[in-house]
Structures are given as C-alpha cells and as structure tokens.
Amino acid sequence: MIQNYQHIKSLLQESGLKTTPQRLAVLDYMIACKCHPNVDEVYQAVCAHVPDISKATVYKLLESFAQNGILSKMNSNDGKLKYDYIAEHHHHLYDVDNDEIKDYPNNELDEILKNYFKEKSIDGYVIEDIKLEIKVKKQINNK
Amino acid sequence: MIQNYQHIKSLLQESGLKTTPQRLAVLDYMIACKCHPNVDEVYQAVCAHVPDISKATVYKLLESFAQNGILSKMNSNDGKLKYDYIAEHHHHLYDVDNDEIKDYPNNELDEILKNYFKEKSIDGYVIEDIKLEIKVKKQINNK
DNA sequence: TTACCTGCAAATAGTTTGCAACCCT
DNA sequence: AGGGTTGCAAACTATTTGCAGGTAA
Numbered sequence: 444m445i446q447n448y449q450h451i452k453s454l455l456q457e458s459g460l461k462t463t464p465q466r467l468a469v470l471d472y473m474i475a476c477k478c479h480p481n482v483d484e485v486y487q488a489v490c491a492h493v494p495d496i497s498k499a500t501v502y503k504l505l506e507s508f509a510q511n512g513i514l515s516k517m518n519s520n521d522g523k524l525k526y527d528y529i530a531e532h533h534h535h536l537y538d539v540d541n542d543e544i545k546d547y548p549n550n551e552l553d554e555i556l557k558n559y560f561k562e563k564s565i566d567g568y569v570i571e572d573i574k575l576e577i578k579v580k581k582q583i584n585n586k
Numbered sequence: 587m588i589q590n591y592q593h594i595k596s597l598l599q600e601s602g603l604k605t606t607p608q609r610l611a612v613l614d615y616m617i618a619c620k621c622h623p624n625v626d627e628v629y630q631a632v633c634a635h636v637p638d639i640s641k642a643t644v645y646k647l648l649e650s651f652a653q654n655g656i657l658s659k660m661n662s663n664d665g666k667l668k669y670d671y672i673a674e675h676h677h678h679l680y681d682v683d684n685d686e687i688k689d690y691p692n693n694e695l696d697e698i699l700k701n702y703f704k705e706k707s708i709d710g711y712v713i714e715d716i717k718l719e720i721k722v723k724k725q726i727n728n729k
Numbered sequence: 730t731t732a733c734c735t736g737c738a739a740a741t742a743g744t745t746t747g748c749a750a751c752c753c754t
Numbered sequence: 755a756g757g758g759t760t761g762c763a764a765a766c767t768a769t770t771t772g773c774a775g776g777t778a779a
Contacts, residue, residue, distance in 0.1 A: 458761095460758090461752085461753050461754075461757095461758060461759070462753070462754095463752080463753070463758095463759065463760080465759085465760070479744095481708060481741080482744085483742095483743085489717060493759090495761080496760085496761085497746085497760070497761045497762065498744095498761095499745080499746085499760085499761070499762075499763095500744095500759085500760055500761070502744065502745075503745095503759085503760085506663045506760095508722075516663045517658065517661065518661010518662065518719075519661065522665070522666070522667045522742095522743080522768075522769070523664075523665070523742095524742070524743090524744085530616070536708065536711065538711075539714055545709065549682075551706075551712040552702065555694070555698065555702065556718075559695065559698065563694075565679065565690065565720070565722065566725075567724065567725055568679065568681075568722035568723065568724060568725055569722060569723045569724075569725050570721070570722055571682055571721040571722060571723055572720075573718055573719070573720050574718070574719040574720075574721075575699075575716055575717070575718060575719070575720050576661075576716070576717040577708070577713060577715070577716050578713070578714040578715040578716070578717075579708065579711035579712060579713055580711065580712045580714055581710065581711060582709075582710055582711055582712050582714075602731090604732095604733065604777085604778050604779070605778070605779095606733095606734065606735080606777080606778075608734085608735070609734095624768095625768080625769080626767095626768085638735095639735085639736085640735070640736045640737065641736095641769095642735085642736070642737075642738095642769090642770080642771085643734085643735055643736070645768095645769065645770075646734090646735085646770095664746065665743075665768080666767090666768070667768085667769085703766095716749080718750070722750095
C-alpha cells in the first residue's frame with residue numbers, strides 16, 4: 444500500500460508527470476526509507492510491491508525525479524549513483540570507516556552559513572544551496 | 587618531464603609505495619591539472635607521457651592513492667568516479683547548469699566551522715573533516 | 730633476490746538506448 | 755484518442771580481477 448498517496452500525487456503533478464504505479468512505488472519507497480539507496484537497492488525494494496517493474500524504468504524515474512528537484516543525486520565513494528529524498532534541508536555525515544551515510548539536519552548551521560554568504564559572496568556565481576559533507580568516525584567510548 | 591619529482595617521491599615513500607614511472611606520471615598529472623578528472627581522463631592525459639600504461643593500472647593507482655590519503659574520491663553526478671588532489675583544504679562549487687566543479691578554498695569559513703563544532707559536537711561521532719558542497723549558478727550580468 | 734607492481738584480456742557490473750506495446754488523462 | 759510511460763533486450767560504458775612477466779629497492 445502506498446503510504447503517501449496524496450503527497451506523491453501532488454509532487455508528480457507539480458512536475459507535470461503522470462501518476463503511474465511505478466512512480467508511486469519508487470517515490471513511496473524513497474520517502475519511507477530515509478536512507479540513500481543506489482539504483483539497484485531501489486529496484487530490489489520496489490520489486491516487492493510492483494514485481495514486474497524493470498530496472499531501466501527505475502533508472503529513468505530516479506533521473507527524472509532528480510531533474511525535477513524531488514530527489515537529489517548524491518556522491519558516493521563506490522562509483523554508484525545514489526539518490527536522496529529531500530524532505531527537509533540536511534547535511535551528510537560520511538563515516539570514513541564503513542560506507543554509512545547519515546542525514547544531519549542543523550538549522551542553526553544553515554543560518555550561520557546563510558549569514559556568512561550574505562556578506563561575502565562568491566564572485567561570478569549565485570549560490571543555490573549549501574550542503575556540508577562531514578567526514579566522521581564513530582566515537583570510541585573511553586571514559 | 588616530471589614536475590614535482592621529489593615531492594611525489596616522498597609522498598610515495600610515506601605511503602610505503604614503490605616509485606614507478608606510472609605512479610610518477612599519474613600523480614604528476616593529478617598535481618598539475620588542478621581539476622577533478624575521472625579515471626579515463628587521467629588515463630588519456632598520462633598516455634601522452636607513458637604510452638603503454640594500461641587503464642587497469644590507472645584504476646589501481648588512483649584507488650591506492652585515495653586509500654593512502656594522497657587523493658580524495660569525489661562525488662560526481664554522472665556515475666563516474668572522480669579524484670581530487672588535496673594540496674590545500676578546499677570546498678567545491680557545483681555548477682548546477684553544466685557539470686563543472688570548481689575548488690573553493692576559504693580559510694575564514696574553515697575557522698567558523700571549526701569553532702562552531704568546538705562547542706556543539708555531533709554525538710557518537712568524531713569529526714574528521716568538513717567540506718562544503720555549494721551548488722551555484724553562473725551570475726547573469728544584468729546591470 | 731624478492732616482494733611488489735604492471736599489462737593484458739576476460740569477466741563483471743553499472744547505465745543508456747530504441748522501440749513496440751501500454752495506459753493515464 | 756493521444757502523448758507520455760513502460761518493459762525488454764541489446765548496446766554501451768565503467769570497473770574489477772587473475773595471473774604471468776617485469777622491475778624497484
């Protein structure tokens with residue numbers, strides 16, 4: 444069952460895309476998973492609900508969602524494209540020891556950056572968005 | 587001719603890697619190019635100097651340099667691995683209209699972030715490095 | 730000399746494409 | 755009805771692997 448039917452439907456309409464079972468299933472998964480899946484992971488997950496979806500379709504849908512600003516493409520260090528659903532603005536924590544990536548929302552920091560670039564701009568460019576890529580290690584508990 | 591022979595040689599020694607013509611050529615290019623090439627671009631460029639280098643070797647070298655902290659892997663939105671030589675700490679400007687990526691060093695900003703996270707840490711993690719991923723558009727000149 | 734390194738070619742994996750059939754609106 | 759959308763299979767591109775031979779230290 445699709446969790447966010449109405450929400451997804453309006454996302455699609457805003458982008459001028461038709462509502463299809465494949466799009467519903469892919470977006471529903473992206474919204475629910477709260478992770479940063481690559482194409483194959485999305486495909487595997489969606490297969491459970493829409494068994495006959497093809498991987499080529501998943502490629503096409505994810506790409507078009509990214510074009511329409513519904514998802515963003517992410518950098519990953521394994522050479523595979525990853526996608527991220529943008530519910531709220533957030534940064535990313537990259538664990539250097541394994542390949543985990545976690546969301547890190549921080550409004551306070553967003554404000555600081557916004558203010559900083561209000562005064563000092565980057566010449567020749569207009570800033571659209573700023574995301575932090577924070578490399579982290581898990582803390583060892585030695586008290 | 588290798589521009590930074592001594593420098594590269596010590597980089598390699600610090601990482602316990604033998605000095606080979608292939609490694610010299612690849613690193614020399616990475617240092618000189620000041621860009622963010624993908625594997626094929628490195629291969630093409632290095633071919634001019636070391637004609638019989640194989641692409642498999644380029645893959646292996648870039649990967650091992652990244653493991654040893656000489657290069658960093660980069661996120662790119664085209665599904666190809668890109669590498670970046672780390673001369674000084676810098677951030678990245680991603681042009682949203684084309685696929686250009688530019689370096690953006692900014693010590694002032696590094697200080698601000700460092701101070702911010704001195705007070706407010708991320709629980710469970712130790713921060714290793716912070717990079718900004720700044721999405722930009724070229725400014726239209728309308729005065 | 731010896732352990733590390735490289736090139737080759739083949740295998741594997743990831744992504745794109747073209748088109749006929751299908752299905753939202 | 756009609757144009758956007760999908761699945762398929764094939765093409766294409768990117769990356770990894772194993773191993774024999776080569777080379778830096």
